[in-house]
Amino acid sequence: MAVIRIEYFAVLREHVGRAAEEIRTTATTVGELYAELDRRYAFPAVGRVKVAVNDEFREWNAPVRDGDLVVFIPPVAGG
Amino acid sequence: MSHFAFSRDPFTPERYRALVADPVAGGYASFEGWVRNHNDGRGVVRLEYEGYEALGVKEGDRVVAEALARFPIARAHCVHRLGLLEIGDLAVWVGVTAAHRDAAFAACRYIIDEVKTRVPIWKKEHYADGDSGWINCEVRSADAPAGSVPP
Numbered sequence: 001m002a003v004i005r006i007e008y009f010a011v012l013r014e015h016v017g018r019a020a021e022e023i024r025t026t027a028t029t030v031g032e033l034y035a036e037l038d039r040r041y042a043f044p045a046v047g048r049v050k051v052a053v054n055d056e057f058r059e060w061n062a063p064v065r066d067g068d069l070v071v072f073i074p075p076v077a078g079g
Numbered sequence: 080m081s082h083f084a085f086s087r088d089p090f091t092p093e094r095y096r097a098l099v100a101d102p103v104a105g106g107y108a109s110f111e112g113w114v115r116n117h118n119d120g121r122g123v124v125r126l127e128y129e130g131y132e133a134l135g136v137k138e139g140d141r142v143v144a145e146a147l148a149r150f151p152i153a154r155a156h157c158v159h160r161l162g163l164l165e166i167g168d169l170a171v172w173v174g175v176t177a178a179h180r181d182a183a184f185a186a187c188r189y190i191i192d193e194v195k196t197r198v199p200i201w202k203k204e205h206y207a208d209g210d211s212g213w214i215n216c217e218v219r220s221a222d223a224p225a226g227s228v229p230p
């Protein structure tokens with residue numbers, strides 16, 4: 001069991017109803033973690049989502065470890 | 080020092096212009112993105128920018144560093160607003176100085192194009208009819224399968 005901090009932004013923050021949470025999970029990759037949370041929250045279809053671990057972009061097969069900060073990044077729209 | 084910053088408060092380009100001043104510079108090119116009153120045929124009354132600031136500053140700094148490596152320019156900097164903005168407000172500023180103008184224009188274009196697609200910033204438009212939506216995150220059911228895309 002790992003305890004992971006998740007931060008939500010924009011459309012995902014509004015959908016989940018909070019900006020951050022800590023969850024206990026058996027997921028070993030960020031992809032598994034996303035799938036677990038998607039089952040819980042039924043994330044809206046927003047297009048291609050990216051992921052960051054500890055404030056760096058990572059691939060979906062990147063490992064998650066106890067104490068990590070994970071952020072799912074829906075399509076961006078700066079400028 | 081990072082070449083990219085977020086600003087929660089309104090700012091003027093003059094406040095940051097000195098950051099790109101350089102004795103070798105013969106030209107200064109800048110881009111200002113402003114909040115417009117329409118998008119995709121709908122009237123827009125205001126908008127909100129939300130940023131993942133810790134990663135956003137890193138990625139924005141990488142974009143400007145790439146421009147500094149790729150083009151013969153002297154200095155470059157970018158500042159992006161966060162929070163609630165009204166029509167006409169300054170949303171983003173890019174400033175580039177170079178010995179010659181061609182490189183300054185090209186680097187300025189590179190920075191704004193990359194910032195728009197790579198830096199984790201989200202824009203919510205509020206429409207004249209009371210509706211609102213996150214730009215680039217509204218997927219029509221005909222375009223995408225149900226549920227989410229990754230992994």
